[in-house]
Amino acid sequence: MxxxxxxxxxxxxxxxxxxxxxxxxxxxxxxxxxxxxxxxxxxxxxxxxxxxxxxxxxxxxxxxxxxxxxxxxxxxxRREVPVAVLPEQAEERDGGYDADLRLLLREALRALPPRQRAVLTLRYLEDMSVEQTAAALDCQPGTVASQASRALARLRQLVPAFDDLVTRPEVNR
Missing domain, CATH: 1.10.1740 (Rna Polymerase Sigma Factor; Chain: A)
Known part of the structure; x- marks a missing residue:
């Protein structure tokens, strides 16, 4: 060895x-x-x-x-996840509407069930395909698709301006 x-x-x-x-x-x-x-x-x-x-x-x-x-x-x-943003964390962000929207999105992501958060992380942060995500989470591709759909729908409920945030190119960094 x-x-x-x-x-x-x-x-x-x-x-x-x-x-x-x-x-x-x-x-x-x-x-x-x-x-x-x-x-x-x-x-x-x-x-x-x-x-x-x-x-x-x-x-x-x-x-x-x-x-x-x-x-x-x-x-x-299971542990509780704090959802409040500390004042010093809020000051570190860039100002304006975009920062507020990002904070809302962050809180909404924390509110998602862990499995849905994992699916969104793998699919969109890690840029994995449905099949790769299913393999990583040891589930079926249909489960990944339905979890992603439910998670995105829930984000749209929690953050009404969600579609603006993800479609505006200057916000996507």
């Missing part, structure tokens, strides 16, 4: 850690849970590093998805 090289793993985490944290945040719904989820995934990846070093990022992403889904299945571990 090949030896784990800390330098390679550290370089991988330094290079891809921010992108992986964004995915974890989209799945978990808050910063602390995302950091915990990513830390757990990286610990698992480190233990298997000699086998995965060439294909590490997809492996870590799969761990993130699987760990988050496993957490959802443990109903007794």
């Amino acid at each position: 090949a030896e784990v090289t800390d330098g390679e793993f550290t370089a991988f985490v330094n290079e891809r850690g921010a992108a992986l944290l964004r995915v974890a945040y989209a799945l978990a719904g808050n910063q602390h849970a995302a950091e915990d989820l990513l830390q757990s995934a990286l610990a698992k990846a480190y233990a298997r590093w000699p086998r995965i070093r060439g294909d590490a990022e997809p492996y870590v992403r799969r761990i993130l998805y699987n760990d988050q889904v496993s957490g959802w299945r443990r109903l007794s571990r």
